[in-house]
Amino acid sequence: MIVTERAVSVSVNGATYARTIPVRLLLSDFIRNELGLTGTHLGCEHGVCGCCTILLDGQAVRSCLMFAVQADGHELITVEGLAPAPGQLHPLQEAFRQEHALQCGYCTPGFLTTLIPFLESNRDPSELEIRQALSGNLCRCTGYQNIVKAVQRAAREMRTVEPGR
Amino acid sequence: MTTRWFGEPVRRNEDPRFLTGEGTYVDDIHPPGTLQAAVLRSPIAHANITKIDVCAARALEGVVAVWTWEDLGDVFRPSPMSVPHESLTHPKTQYPLARDKVNYVGEPIAFVVAHDRYIAEDACDVIEVDFEPLPAVVDLEAAVAPDAILVHDDVPGNVAATLTQQVGDPDRAFAEADHVFTARLYLERGAGQPMETRAVLAQWDELEHVLTVWDTTQAPLSIRNGLAVLLGLPENGVRVVAPDVGGGFGTKIMMFYAEEVLVPLAAYKLRRPVKWVEDRREHLIASNHERGQLHESAIALRADGTILGVRDTFLHDTGAYTPYGIVVPIVTSTQLPGPYRIPNYFSESRTVYTNKVPVSPYRGAGRPHGVFVMERLIDLAAREMGMDRAEIRFKNFIAPDEFPYDVGLTFQDGAPTRYDSGNYQAGLAKVLSHIDYEGFPAYQARMRDEGRFIGLGMASYVEGTGIGPYEGAHVRVDGTAQKVVVATCVGTQGQGHETSFAQIVADELGIRPDQVEITTGDSRSMNWGSGTYASRSAVVTGNAVGVSARAVRAKAATIAAELFEANPADIEFENERVFVNGSPEYGLPLWDVAIVANPIRYAYGSQAAKAIAMRKQRPGPPLPDGDDPGLEARKYFSPAQAAFASGNHAAIVEVDPETGIVTILRYVAVHDCGRVINPMIVEGQVHGGVAQGIGGSFYERMVYTPEGQPLSTTFMDYLIPTAMEIPSIEVDHIETPSPLNPLGIKGAGEAGVIPVPALMAQALEDALSPWKVRVTELPLNPGEIRALVRAGIDPEHVNA
Incomplete structure (x- = not known):
């Protein structure tokens, strides 16, 4: 008999969720529809636009290119899990606001989640490195330059906040 | 001292929710018990439908409803002709579902409502449709050829509208001119492609007797009014909400897209919340496109470079229907003259049916096409007459003391095209100073010595806004x-x-x-x-x-x-x-x-x-x-007429003649939208517009086969530029306040995109001048640019 459902247990933003789900359910649909975390957006569902990017064990991945069952036992972070506390913003989020790095906001969660591991691995990136890091995410509103400026500002802020790292 | 917020780069109120994932887009709203819909679309561009069998789909577990046209009752009628025009003699709007014929790939045929989207798509897979394929009308000129196949049997020659506008006496101007130059110019199909696709959710409230519709539309009240009529509900019995919307660019305004009728109808009939969210493939093949015009144009000048007249006849590809009337060709023809004094002007457009997705305005809405034509004509004249390209522009600009300036044409709102204010000289002077036009020839020569081919482009436009x-x-x-x-x-x-x-x-x-x-x-x-x-x-x-x-x-x-x-x-x-x-x-x-x-x-x-x-x-x-x-x-x-914004852009590009790859080294936009409420926001609008213009110049293209099959069906085929392609754009402002409204403002949303193709064409020609390359159509991809170089004439680079 073909298995059509499977039990999974996934940690998302620090909370553990156990569900029995169809095996064909995309991870993106699982996050949005099963868990109600609608900050993760779908722009193309074929892995190009990057809107659905989340962190899986700290790595930026496209949740539309994974089945939810593949996330079984892994730790996920979505855009809802970036701010240190409700009503506060992560330095990267604050930099996006200061530099007007978002307009419609639809692609923004994917940019933020893409950039978190990038800034962790490169604390003082050049403009070209930033642009390369952004090149897997599409934004139709900003023309990217304010996103680049936001990353530069966030890198500065994050170096000041954690000088010892 | 009172703080004044107008004019300040105030940080946005909406940002915190977007940054934390708390925005509310249509697909984020999910009332308990919501059913999900999917649409079966035509896989063939032009065909008669001989049979639709939905039995297997209806029998599938988890399927709630499968509808074809027969199930729609009174709602099976064509969308209203929302923008009628006396020249639009053969309008065609779409039915929510096709009955016996399909006219483009992507046209909705059946509508499935199921427990989830996965099941709804399973059901679409087992709907059987028998087609009798017909030859497709794809190419614009073939569409108007004498023996052309007809998209609609009752539209002779595939022409929906012929619109002519004239100022002065163009025949005389051309007869008396010292110089006449002609050009054939083409802009390919492109589309807005917002990152959020379209989506509709509807819920009938049994207690309040209200049908609430959450819709990504740009015009919720128009949809509300239309739905009330269509469903026989009072106006206050339908509530339409456009919550957070992930980009629109014109694509999300329509009256109606089929799903904007089908989803509310399903929620009303089934008494269950029903949601449909478009996927990207659907958006690429079935949400409206734009651009797509072929122009035959001519310019007449005196020996000193004074423009005496312009003639332009063009074919406008409207796709299979005219949901937005002839707004795009009207805007093209009335905004083509731009900032220039053109005493004699003749414009004739034919709006042509093809077996492709319908066309409605996309950011720029006809202006990039018109500006492309006008600027290309000026460039052609300057080159042939040996004039400086800036000088010929300054010479023909409407002077700052000539406002209000009546162009003599009728704008899209039916009012005269009368420019309220502006200062095109100041704008061009400013942008040329920023880009160092004076120092450019030396820079260009220096770079050539290093084997690098750089070119400068400039373009100016006027944009009627705020109608x-x-x-x-x-x-x-x-x-x-x-x-x-x-x-x-x-x-x-x-x-x-x-x-x-x-x-x-x-x-x-x-x-x-x-x-x-x-x-x-x-x-x-x-x-x-x-x-x-x-x-x-x-x-x-x-x-x-x-x-x-x-x-x-x-x-x-x-x-x-x-x-x-x-x-x-x-x-x-x-x-x-x-x-x-x-x-x-x-x-x-x-x-x-x-x-x-x-x-x-x-x-x-x-x-x-x-x-x-x-x-x-x-x-x-x-x-x-x-x-x-x-x-x-x-x-x-209520404004009496449009407020006319304007802009002057300039850029320096580098072209690699070996690979055809274009790199934009600098881009400067000087923009005049009257008084600026928030410069940070306005500059962001300009950045985004320019980026879309760059996309339309080099990357974005809706490709169809001769059979009418769309090939640009993923983001791997329809290339949205990334952070690697879009340079930093330098923006400066001049302010000529509009006298037409108390705040003195003019619109800014579309501006950035308008002059980009015109400017890039000029910059390419300048960079590749050793090969005497002529740019008459856009977009051009690296292979095509390389082909232009190969076809060019160059004694020094015979091996190139």
């Missing part, structure tokens, strides 16, 4: 919550209306923008209005917000004047306080004035209670005749 009929705003001071609540009904798709409108209110009432809460796109909060299109929201709604806030201010001043026995003209508003000028101690918080303004109130704050006690008992009723309770106003703004 009527009107928009409104309701401004209310909520004394208890200590905020000002503003309702408008234009949709918002990232333009920052929650901030720029708040800045206008904050100035009037002496508060901060973050104390102003703006509602957009909810038909329940404003009953009248039109929508977000034609770069009009800041102009029309912004001014409605302004006049409404001013009315609130006047009322608050009257109340304060009465309390403090002062003249209303002496009442000041600052730091949330309303007080007598020069005597700040005679004053109250604005919030308390709002409480005083209501004859039935419950004041807990001591100041408010004191203020109420201060108010003298007047003779007559507690609410005097002609007065309204509360501190609120609802006003409308």
Whole structure:
């Protein structure tokens, strides 16, 4: 008999969720529809636009290119899990606001989640490195330059906040 | 000193929710029990349908409904012709589902409602449709050839409309000219491609008898009005909400897309919430496209470079239907003259049916095409006559003292194309100074010596913005919550209306923008209005917000004047306080004035209670005749005609003749949208527009096979430029305020995209001048640029 459902247990933003789900359910649909975390957006569902990017064990991945069952036992972070506390913003989020790095906001969660591991691995990136890091995410509103400026500002802020790292 | 918010780069009110994943886009709303829909679309561009069998789909577990045209009852009728025009002799609008014929790949045939989207798509897979394929009409010129196949049997020659406009005596101008140059120019199909695709959710409320429709539309009130008629419900029985919308760019305004009828109908009939979310493939093949015009044009000049006349005849590809009338070709033909004095002008457009997705305005809405033609003609003349390309432009610009300037044409709103204000000389001079036009030839020569081929492009345009009929705003001071609540009904798709409108209110009432809460796109909060299109929201709604806030201010001043026995003209508003000028101690918080303004109130704050006690008992009723309770106003703004913004852009590009790859080294935009509410937001609009223009120049192209099969069906085929392709764009402003509205503003939303193809064509030719390359169509990909180089003439680079 073909298995059509499977039990999974996934940690998302620090909370553990156990569900029995169809095996064909995309991870993106699982996050949005099963868990109600609608900050993760779908722009193309074929892995190009990057809107659905989340962190899986700290790595930026496209949740539309994974089945939810593949996330079984892994730790996920979505855009809802970036701010240190409700009503506060992560330095990267604050930099996006200061530099007007978002307009419609639809692609923004994917940019933020893409950039978190990038800034962790490169604390003082050049403009070209930033642009390369952004090149897997599409934004139709900003023309990217304010996103680049936001990353530069966030890198500065994050170096000041954690000088010892 | 009073803080003035208008003109400041105020950080946006909407950002915190978007940054934390708390925005509410249509697909984020999921009432319990929501069913999901999918659409079966035609896989063939042109065919008769001989049979549709939905039995297997209906039998599938989890499927709730499968509809074909037969199931639609009275709703099976064509969409309304929302923008009729006397020249549009053969309009065609679409039915929600095809009956016996399909006219483009992507046309909806059946509609499935199921427990989830996965099952709905399973059901689409087992619907059987028998087609009798017909030859497809794809190419524009083939469509108007004498023996052409017809898209619609009753539209002879595939021509929906022939529109001519004329100024002066073009025949005479061309006969008397010293020089005449002709060009054949083409812009390929492209599309807005917002990152959020379209989506519709509808829910019938049995208690309130209201059908609520959440829709990514740019025009919620138009959809509300249309749905009420279609479903036989009273206007207040349908509520249409455009919540957070992830980009629009024109693509999300239609009356109707099929799903905007099918989803509400399903929710109403099934008495269950029903949601449909478009996927990207559907968006690429079945949501409206634009661009797609073929021009045959000519320019007549005197020997000194003075333009005597322009002639332009063009074919406009409208796809299979004309849902938006002939707005795009009208805009092309009326905005083609741009900033130039063209005493004699003839324009003829034919709007042509093809077996492709329908066309409606996409950011720029016909202007990039017209500007491409005009600027290409000027470039051609300058080159052939040996004139400097800046000099010929300066020579032919309308002078700053010639405003208002009547172009002599009828604009898209039916009003004369009369430029209200502008200073095109100053704009071009500024952009050329920024890009160092004077120093460029030496730079170019130096680079050539290094084996690098760089070119400069410049282009200028005029954009009619902010057309009527009107928009409104309701401004209310909520004394208890200590905020000002503003309702408008234009949709918002990232333009920052929650901030720029708040800045206008904050100035009037002496508060901060973050104390102003703006509602957009909810038909329940404003009953009248039109929508977000034609770069009009800041102009029309912004001014409605302004006049409404001013009315609130006047009322608050009257109340304060009465309390403090002062003249209303002496009442000041600052730091949330309303007080007598020069005597700040005679004053109250604005919030308390709002409480005083209501004859039935419950004041807990001591100041408010004191203020109420201060108010003298007047003779007559507690609410005097002609007065309204509360501190609120609802006003409308209706502009007499469009406000004409303008811009001058310049760029330096490098082209690698070996690979055809173009790198943009610098891009400068000088923009005039009158008085700027928020420069940060306006500059962001320009950045995004330019990026889309760069996409349309080099990357984005809707490719169809000769059979009408779309090939640009993923983001791997339809290339949206990334951060690697789009350079930093330098933006500067000049301000010629519009005399047509109290705030002096002009629209800015579409501006950035308009001159880009024209400018890039010129820059390519300049960079590749050793090969005498001629650019007559865009986009051009590296392979095509390489082909132009190979076909070019170059004694020095014979091996290139």
